[in-house]
Amino acid sequence: MAATIYDCSDPASLLDGVRAARTAIAAGQCIVMPTDTVYGIAADAFSHSAVAGLLAAKGRDRGFPPPVLVADRHMATALAESVPAAIEPLLDAHWPGPLTVILRAQPSLTWDLGDTGGTVAIRVPDHPIAIGLLRETGPLAVSSANLHGMPAPTEAAAAAEMLGDRVAAVLDAGAVGGSAAPGEQNGSTILDCSTEGVVRIVRQGVLPRETVAVALGELLAPE
Template structure:
């Protein structure tokens, strides 16, 4: 089983973040808390680390992982452009349970899978995740569960499912909250890669009404 670090204990938190940083640098996978679910994370710029992440979940290249970033400048560095029409939405919900799909910078030397030249970006609303991202840079992250299983909302659930597929688990206690009927237990994902229209490709805990309030007619009809 992976080492589980209790982030409520300052000494354990320090040790855990150091271990997580070392594991990421070595191309290994870790488990981190976010505001919605626990995530399995790896260096977004390491081809082998991303492949290990997908293998750990039992997924193939057809399921490219999103990329977590610490802030909007880090996101802007990975995107060809952030559509100005979504800036008000980001003002309201970054950090938070919102993922946007945009065109990726063509110069980036990474391989997240079959992305079609796009990247899904999110700034998570969790201090431990943000702190780690500031040290490691962008991390490819997917929910910390086996494909087809419920997303983990506790560190122990993630560790039990993923086992030795991950090196380090940062335990910040239960995460997430109530999930609206019919929604996924995770972030709401918007496709912003086509000019003039935004589509919800996964309805998560951020409700459609909150998205529509910021985007107006830019949001495609259901």
């Protein structure tokens, strides 16, 4: 059975949708939620079976661990072993926003996001519905709401059509993202900050390399 789509432009439907999403997350199911870049498929980051379900829904294996979305910097720092001081200005400027940073994960956390090599990719999305949901659920494993190899959706209907009954609820907040430059992805720019003394762009997304380079200087690895 197809997932229920909740129109988030209607206050009553938004309330019902967030309630349904929260219930689904607590039950170990996946949902579709809006972010500032694309629609994402989300699951409880601390549920091994839920994350496995997310990867299966997309047709991916453990070699593609999902990023973790959080509501704020405080929630992010609880997931990371440490945050390099050199990237703090970037986080100040672009969290919430289209910036994902890969950090060494807090070793005390009992989760399984896949083959991460002891790291975690973290982002604070710039979308009020996403932030509101994350404040209620805590950290969520979130990947673009598409089947592997298909374009990341910027419309809820496209996500629902691809994922079907693999998700329990779809929060429809209208069109999102769409600000990437030609030839670049609508998703966030991903920086690998897990190695001391160097930062690498592992995916060029909405946030331009030039902006990152201004903030990091020689710390940013060459293309």
